[in-house]
Amino acid sequence: MARATKNNYFTEEQKLTARFAKALAHPVRIAILELLNSxxxxxxxxxxEELPIAKSTLSQHLKELKDAGLIQGDITPPNVKYCINRENFKLAKVLLNKVLE
Known part of the structure; x- marks a missing residue:
């Protein structure tokens, strides 16, 4: 019998839930999501201007949220506009609620 590895032991749903949870694991990212959701x-x-962090730090946190699929960006130099990825945001709520029930 084949031995289970990390990649095939966990379901895709579990991996996605963990990805969303990791992206939420910093208070600045929570503040960003709250701001964008409003x-x-x-x-x-x-x-x-609204968050008490350096622009470079903000960029790093935005990248984490974007990589997790929770936000999306529209890059039209010199401006970068971000908004919630509504589809993935709803999915994250469902998946995280399943864990927290």
Missing amino acids: KACCYHGDMA
């Missing part, structure tokens, strides 16, 4: 979209510069 607006249709927001420019990087506007977020930097």
